[in-house]
Amino acid sequence: MGTSQTAHLVRRVLYLVPTWLGLSLLAFVLGNVAPGDPGRAFFTRTRGRPPTPEELALVREQFNLDDPLLVRFGHWVLDAMRGDLGTSFSTRRPVTEELLSRFPATLQLAVAAMVVALVIALPVGIVAALHRNRLIDQALRAASMLGASMPGFFLAYLLIIVFSVKLGLLPAIGRGGLENLLMPALALGLGESAVLARLMRSSLLEVLGENYVRTARAKGLPGWKVVLRHGVGNSLGAVVTEAALTFGFLLAFSAIIEQIFVWPGIGRLVLEAITQRDYPVIQGFVVFAGTVFVLLNLVVDLIYVRLDPRVNLGSRRSLRGDLGSRDG
């Protein structure tokens, strides 16, 4: 690592502080701008009836709700840093415990979806690049365009209609064996494979235009060997980076697919929490998912710099940050 890289590393790590504080503030604001008194909300949810004025005062004291906002924000941040994200209104269990118990299911789904995406994207991207602008390239471009336009939830139901309703081959809901994993992973991974395939195509084309590839060809190395050793090997960097970022999205935003397939992950947990106005769980999810995402972003950034030291340190964001920040 050169000095500029070390400086970059230090700056990136320092950036975590305001980012994380921004996340915590976002989560904190959520619990406090919500209509109604949070103490009243807690009491009503846990006891099933609105509190008397005395009971309300007690609850407010218990949660330090009478302290100034800034003091309460300080407490919330310190608690969150210790891993204490409060108690769920509906289950009365610690939010951290709830999130951690649901996380393995989400992780499993995200890994499976990532496998699906890569298994499709890599060969498709390579074939498209090698047949640039020919019929097969055009067809793959159209297919990836369609894949990027079709919402995951629609694809999920198309799969259910065909494989569960019509053919009766796969279970439509629940988590269990491989047969349960297949459809959710496909519904989640297919859209991502479209993005990755296009990236694989363009970065392979770029590498194949380099001088050293021409040299390799000129010295008589067989075509497929050139493509595999020099082409694919050197173009994987961009794809790996993008895949790692995609993985962060899959972890944090599998909510819709989890909801459809009744998959017991954190996405489903937070959707339940929203309908039940279970603020501590929503807050906890924001901090948890945000932290996972930010850390993964940092790791990707560091890998990226290691893979290609010539990289312009400010430019990676353009890969996705501006245009591709996904909402749903």
Added chain:
Amino acid sequence: MVDATEPPAVDVVPATPITLRRDATPGWEPDLPASLLLRRLLADRTAVIGLVILTVLVAAAVLAPWVAPHDPAAQDVLNKHAGPSGSHLLGTDQLGRDELSRLLWGARASLLTSMLLGTAVLVIGSAVGTLAGFVGGLVDAIAMRIVDVMLAFPNFLLVLVVVGSLGPGLFNLSVAFLLAGWVGYARVVRGLVLSARERPHVETARALGFRPARVVLRHVLPTVLGPVTVLWTVRSGQLLLALAALSFLGLGAQPPTAEWGSMLNSARDSLAVNPALMIYPGLLITVAALGFNLLGDGLRDILDPASR
């Protein structure tokens, strides 16, 4: 960058009066006359297909009150899940409402809302980006730090927080999209404005002592227009998908409002009996998103031939 075995992309319209290309943002052709832009757009197959799709859907949305054969909310419980017939061309839904009418009205809630939101975040984001890029200094520093922090975590979390605290609904969801969406534009537009500032004619205008407002409006903004149009197209498509997804989850448009995502959600219970109720709105969402993506891709090819 360009494949060595192929000649570099040749401009389809030669002898254009564009000479400033070298000092623009790499690849972007500044000051493309609108008529020329339109001519190139109509010559690009991808863009034309996208444009046709969007035009048809927007026309359907705008004309819905006049062309829809039935009231989209009128229930007829004795005639639910009816197949296609003369009076109900696409059949009826789980409450006996006319499916075609609901799909037409749904184009308003889904497509028109997302285009409107796309325009709103464009205006806010471009205003912030122009201000930051043109004024520079402390304004720029503060604006960009906010943008940095907001880009560091996904929009979805912000949307979740707003909907989680204000409650579900199309209005609250739109507020959330506005709060989250301007950031991407601000950064892109700032970069474009920064590079536009260095261009000869802008420097000249500044040196001549024109008021900043005039310099921005007459000389800087026109150079920003092309990339921002591409961004708007891509962004509106993303907003359409996000809006449909969140409405599907029950966090956006609420029944009985006809909105494609929420129609898909309502059709879940009759999945086995009448899957068509899912397939119609799902197809429309896909086709609309495809329209935006094709148009965006085509526009990019036209405005930035190097990326082809």
